[in-house]
Amino acid sequence: MQYDPVVERYADALFDTALAHESLEDVKADLDQFIAVFETTDQLQRFLQSYRVTAADKVRVFRNVFSDKMNIYVLNTIALMLQHQRASIIPELGQAFTEKVKAHHNIIGVHAYTAYSMNDDIRSQVKQALEKVLNKQVDLIESVDETLQGGIKLRIKNTVYDGTIAHQ
Numbered sequence: 001m002q003y004d005p006v007v008e009r010y011a012d013a014l015f016d017t018a019l020a021h022e023s024l025e026d027v028k029a030d031l032d033q034f035i036a037v038f039e040t041t042d043q044l045q046r047f048l049q050s051y052r053v054t055a056a057d058k059v060r061v062f063r064n065v066f067s068d069k070m071n072i073y074v075l076n077t078i079a080l081m082l083q084h085q086r087a088s089i090i091p092e093l094g095q096a097f098t099e100k101v102k103a104h105h106n107i108i109g110v111h112a113y114t115a116y117s118m119n120d121d122i123r124s125q126v127k128q129a130l131e132k133v134l135n136k137q138v139d140l141i142e143s144v145d146e147t148l149q150g151g152i153k154l155r156i157k158n159t160v161y162d163g164t165i166a167h168q
Helices: 005-020 024-040 040-050 053-066 071-081 086-102 120-134
Strands: 105-116 137-144 151-156 159-164
Touching: 005 024, 005 071, 005 086, 024 040, 024 071, 024 086, 024 105, 040 053, 040 086, 071 086, 086 105, 105 120, 120 137, 120 151
Parallel strands: 105 137
Antiparallel strands: 105 151, 151 159
16 A cells, blocks of 8 residues: 555654564554554544644653553654654554565455455465465455455555456
């Protein structure tokens, strides 16, 4: 997936730092946990995205609340984002960082769109075929698209492979 260049810079910096300090999994877990809290707490979102609160106050409050609850690299990255009034892209940072971790572990996300839900046997066959062709471990994400008549449509990163009946 393509992300805003600013998101990519933050994700690259966090990934490189976490990799250098051998803390990828800790950083990912803490970032995922913070984003879950951020996305489900309206009050936190409003505070961190408010233009009435100064960036310095946001950073101060953020550090006071979260300093002993998360990895220092996540803390510093989010604090830097708050300093530059970029709270709105925190969820995208999580997505971009997760993609970088998956790529590091040779995992690729593949979105499969079918007319009906795949049974376990078909899902396994599709996943195995993709892993063989892509030479990567596949994280298969299924979606039922009732507008399809049959077949399968795959999205790998920004490329769509349409094997549906309507396309043939």
